[in-house]
Amino acid sequence: MSSFYRPGDSESRDSRHRRRASSRERGRDSRSRSPHYRTHRSSHRSSRRRSYSRSPSRRGSDRSHGRSTQQPAVSPSTLERFSGGAHQRSTANGSGNPLEHLKQALRGQQDLTYQPKSRDTTEPEVPTASDLISPKVVSSHTNQGTRPSSKMTSLVDPTGIKQTPKFLTKAQRAQLALERRQEEVAALREAEAAERRQGYTQAFGDTSPAVPSPHREEHVSRRSRRHPGSPSRSPSRTDPYRGSSPSRDISERRHRERETKLASESQPVVSEKESQIIRERYIGGESTRRRTRRMNERKLLFDWDASEDTSQDYNELYQHRVQHSLFGRGHVGGIDPKQQRKERGEFYRSLTEQRRTTQGKDRAEGLQQAEKQREARARWDDRHWTAKSLEEMRDRDWRIFKEDFSISTKGGSIPHPIRYWKESNLPPNILQVISDVGYKEPTPIQRQAIPIGLLNRDIIGIAETGSGKTASFLIPMLVYISALAPLTAENMQDGPYALILAPTRELALQIEQEAIKFAKPLNYHCVSLVGGHAIEEQAFNLRNGAEIIIATPGRLKDCLDRRILVLNQCTYVVMDEADRMIDMGFEPDVNYILDALPVSNLKPDTDDALDANKMLQDVSSGHTKQDDQPTGEGRYRQTTMFSATMPPAVERLAQKYLRKPAVVTIGTAGQAVDTVEQRVEMVTNEERKKQRLLGILARGFDPPVIVFVNQKKVADALGKFIWKEGYRATILHGGKSQEQRETSLAQLKDGQADILVATDVAGRGIDVKNVSLVINFDMAKNIEDYTHRIGRTGRAGKSGVAITMLTPNDTDVMFDLKRMIAKSSVSRMPPELANHQAAQAKPTLHQASKRF
Numbered sequence: 001m002s003s004f005y006r007p008g009d010s011e012s013r014d015s016r017h018r019r020r021a022s023s024r025e026r027g028r029d030s031r032s033r034s035p036h037y038r039t040h041r042s043s044h045r046s047s048r049r050r051s052y053s054r055s056p057s058r059r060g061s062d063r064s065h066g067r068s069t070q071q072p073a074v075s076p077s078t079l080e081r082f083s084g085g086a087h088q089r090s091t092a093n094g095s096g097n098p099l100e101h102l103k104q105a106l107r108g109q110q111d112l113t114y115q116p117k118s119r120d121t122t123e124p125e126v127p128t129a130s131d132l133i134s135p136k137v138v139s140s141h142t143n144q145g146t147r148p149s150s151k152m153t154s155l156v157d158p159t160g161i162k163q164t165p166k167f168l169t170k171a172q173r174a175q176l177a178l179e180r181r182q183e184e185v186a187a188l189r190e191a192e193a194a195e196r197r198q199g200y201t202q203a204f205g206d207t208s209p210a211v212p213s214p215h216r217e218e219h220v221s222r223r224s225r226r227h228p229g230s231p232s233r234s235p236s237r238t239d240p241y242r243g244s245s246p247s248r249d250i251s252e253r254r255h256r257e258r259e260t261k262l263a264s265e266s267q268p269v270v271s272e273k274e275s276q277i278i279r280e281r282y283i284g285g286e287s288t289r290r291r292t293r294r295m296n297e298r299k300l301l302f303d304w305d306a307s308e309d310t311s312q313d314y315n316e317l318y319q320h321r322v323q324h325s326l327f328g329r330g331h332v333g334g335i336d337p338k339q340q341r342k343e344r345g346e347f348y349r350s351l352t353e354q355r356r357t358t359q360g361k362d363r364a365e366g367l368q369q370a371e372k373q374r375e376a377r378a379r380w381d382d383r384h385w386t387a388k389s390l391e392e393m394r395d396r397d398w399r400i401f402k403e404d405f406s407i408s409t410k411g412g413s414i415p416h417p418i419r420y421w422k423e424s425n426l427p428p429n430i431l432q433v434i435s436d437v438g439y440k441e442p443t444p445i446q447r448q449a450i451p452i453g454l455l456n457r458d459i460i461g462i463a464e465t466g467s468g469k470t471a472s473f474l475i476p477m478l479v480y481i482s483a484l485a486p487l488t489a490e491n492m493q494d495g496p497y498a499l500i501l502a503p504t505r506e507l508a509l510q511i512e513q514e515a516i517k518f519a520k521p522l523n524y525h526c527v528s529l530v531g532g533h534a535i536e537e538q539a540f541n542l543r544n545g546a547e548i549i550i551a552t553p554g555r556l557k558d559c560l561d562r563r564i565l566v567l568n569q570c571t572y573v574v575m576d577e578a579d580r581m582i583d584m585g586f587e588p589d590v591n592y593i594l595d596a597l598p599v600s601n602l603k604p605d606t607d608d609a610l611d612a613n614k615m616l617q618d619v620s621s622g623h624t625k626q627d628d629q630p631t632g633e634g635r636y637r638q639t640t641m642f643s644a645t646m647p648p649a650v651e652r653l654a655q656k657y658l659r660k661p662a663v664v665t666i667g668t669a670g671q672a673v674d675t676v677e678q679r680v681e682m683v684t685n686e687e688r689k690k691q692r693l694l695g696i697l698a699r700g701f702d703p704p705v706i707v708f709v710n711q712k713k714v715a716d717a718l719g720k721f722i723w724k725e726g727y728r729a730t731i732l733h734g735g736k737s738q739e740q741r742e743t744s745l746a747q748l749k750d751g752q753a754d755i756l757v758a759t760d761v762a763g764r765g766i767d768v769k770n771v772s773l774v775i776n777f778d779m780a781k782n783i784e785d786y787t788h789r790i791g792r793t794g795r796a797g798k799s800g801v802a803i804t805m806l807t808p809n810d811t812d813v814m815f816d817l818k819r820m821i822a823k824s825s826v827s828r829m830p831p832e833l834a835n836h837q838a839a840q841a842k843p844t845l846h847q848a849s850k851r852f
C-alpha cells in the first residue's frame, strides 16, 4: 500500500461523521437551551472537535509512536491527553500543509486530486476544473507553466492507458486556466494562513486552546452567523480552557480577532479585475478605441463662391436691402456710453474745481513747491558757491557762504546775504555810486546788514573795527530815502528823513564825509551837528534842509531844544558806537532825541515786525505808495545800532527802541580783528615806558602810527617828548579846541604828521588809512576800549601791529587781555602775562571799584 495520503476514505468519513454530529447538536440546541445543558454540550462539543481535527499526518505521527491511526477504540480526547498536544503541532508541520501538498504534487509525489480537509468539512464537494481532466494533464500544464503549449492534449490515466486526445475550445481553455489560477491562489493563501498559524503555535504553545484550526474557524463563523453582534461565547460559561483572569480575556479577544482575519484572508476570492487580467493574459484583451468626432463632420462645406449662386433674385426691390439706422447712432436706447462717461468726467472735474477753496489751492501750491525743493535737494551739486549762479544757490551753499565770512545771524526771517553787488536788490543809481566810491566787493557786515536794512527791518550790527559798518547803514538809508518824496520848501521844515548818532565829533565828522561820498551823487544833503562849532553856523547849514543829519547826542539835543531842528519826518535812525555813547553818559540825551521822533509810525512789537511786506507798506493806509511818493511819515520807523562791541548796557537801549531786531554778528563780538598782531610788554615803571617807546619807534615802523594814552596831560607831554626826539608827532584829545582836533587828525591823514598821540577820543571809529602800528602807552581801562584802539590798524583787510605796555597797575584788564590774545591767531602770549596772578581770574566788581 502506498504511503501517500488518500483523501476520500478516512477523511471523508470524518467529515460525514462531523456533519451528522453537528446536525444532531443543532437539533438538540433548538430543543434545549438551559445554561447547564449548553455548558455541558459546548464543552463536550469542543473536546470532540479537537479530537476530530486531527489530520492524517497526525495519524502518521501516532504511527511513529507505535499506534495505528485506524484504531477507533482510542478516543480523540484520550489521544490528546497522552500525546500532550503534539498532534496539533504536527498539523502545523509540512505533512498536512496544503502548500506542501501542492509542491509534492508538482514534484509528482502525491495525488493532485487532494482537497484540504477543512474544505471538505465546510463546503460541498463541487467538482472543480481539475476533475474534468485527468491529473496528468494538470501536471503537464503546471510543469510547463500556466500557459498551455498546445490545444490538443494527450491524456494519460493513472493506470498508464493512453486515451484519445481531446480538443478544447478557446472558451474551455480560458475556463480551465481561470479555475487553475483560482486553485493556485487559494492554495497560496491557504499556505500563508498555515504559516501564520504555525508561527502562532510556536509563540503561544501547542496546549493553548486558542490555536486556530479550520474547525474552530468554521465554528466561529457559524456562531457569528447565528448571533451577529453578540460576543461569541462567555468564557466563564462555556469555555473550560479559559480562565476568568483579564489577561486571558485579552488574549482570547486577540485570538478571536486574529482568527476572524485569517478566516477572511483564507477565502479564495478572485476579483473581477483579477479575472480580467487573467483573461487578457490568456486570450488577449479587447481593443477599445474611442471614436473622436470631428467638429465639422456634419457641416456642409461648399467649395463654390457667392458669384456662382444662381438663386439670386434680380428684382430691384431686393437689390438694395434696407439698412436699419437705430436711434442714437446705433447705441441701445439712444445712449452712447462713451459720451456719457466723458460728460460725467467733465462734470465731476468742474465740480471738484468749484469746491476747491483758495486755502486748498494755496496748500496744493505749497506742496508742489516743497516737492520741487525736495527734488532740487535730491540733485546733488557739489560745486562751490562761487561757481554757482544765484538761482543755483541752495541752503547748504548759503551756510557755507556765511561760514566763509564768519556771518552769524539771529532774529528769524533773515534774508540771504549779498554775494556780489550786482546780485543785490539795490537800485542802479546806488550801485553806480558804490562802484564810483571804489567798493568792489561788500564787506561781511555789508553782505548781511544791507539786505536786512532793505526790508525795513531793525538791526543790531556787531562787526570788527574797520570792517565797513558805516556803509552798512548808509546804503540802506539811501535806498529808504530814495523811496520818499524829495525834500522841497514845504517839507524841509519838518526836518531830515534820517538821523545818525555818533559818540564823538571826530567820528560824526568822519561819517559825514563818508555819507557825502554816497549822498552827493544822489542829490541828498548831509549836515553834521557836533560840538565845538558855533550853533548858528550849523543852523545856517540847515537852511536848505537836509535828508541826513549826523550828530553827536549833546549837540543835537541843543538843536532840538533851540528849535533849530525838528524831527517830524525822521523815520530812519542809526546809532553808531552806541555802547560808547552810553559809556560817555549820553544815554539821557539819546532817549531825549529818540522821544522827539514821530511815534505814529513805530513798528508793532509783534511778529508783524518780521514781515517785510507789512513793514514796507504805508503806515496809515496800509498800501505801498509807489506812485504817489509817500512822505517819511508814511513809513515805519527803522532803527539800527552798530558797533564793534555790544555790552549789556546797549541791550537796554535796544530793547526800548528796536522792534524784533535782526542781530548780525561778524566774527566774535568784541574780538579784535585777526589782521592785527597783538604784542604785550611788561614794564615796571613810567620812565621805562618812554625808553621802551623810543626803542619801538626806532625799529622803523611805517607811518602813520597812533599812540594812545589815558590822560590829556600825558598826551601833551608824550607828544612833546616824541616831537623832541625828532619824530613828526601831533596831539589829539578832548581838551583841545575842535579846530585843533580836526587839524591834528587831518595832519595825520594827510601825512604831515607821522605819529598821533591821542586819548580815547580817537579810539573809536577814526579811520586813518594805512595805520601800521598802534601803541598803547597806557593800557585802556577796559577791554572794549582796547579793542577799538587796536582797531585803528589792520583796517579794511590790511595787517597791523598793536603793542601794549603793561604795568602792575593794569591788573583789572589782565584777565580779559589774556583771553583776547589767546583768541588771536596771529598774536603771541607773553609768559609774564600768562603767569601773572591778576590774569588768572576776572576781578570782582568790589575789587575793580576799590581802584577808582
Ligand SMILES: Nc1ncnc2c1ncn2[C@@H]1O[C@H](COP(=O)(O)OP(=O)(O)OP(=O)(O)O)[C@@H](O)[C@H]1O
Pocket: 438, 439, 440, 441, 442, 443, 446, 463, 464, 465, 466, 467, 468, 469, 470, 471, 643, 644, 764, 765, 766, 767, 791, 795, 796
Ligand atoms: N566794501 C568796501 N570795500 C572797500 N573798502 C571799504 C568797503 N567798505 C568800507 N570800506 C573802507 O573801510 C574802512 C573802514 O570803514 P568803516 O570806517 O566804515 O569801518 P567801521 O567798521 O565803521 O570801523 P570802526 O568800527 O572803527 O568804526 C573805510 O576806509 C572804508 O572806506
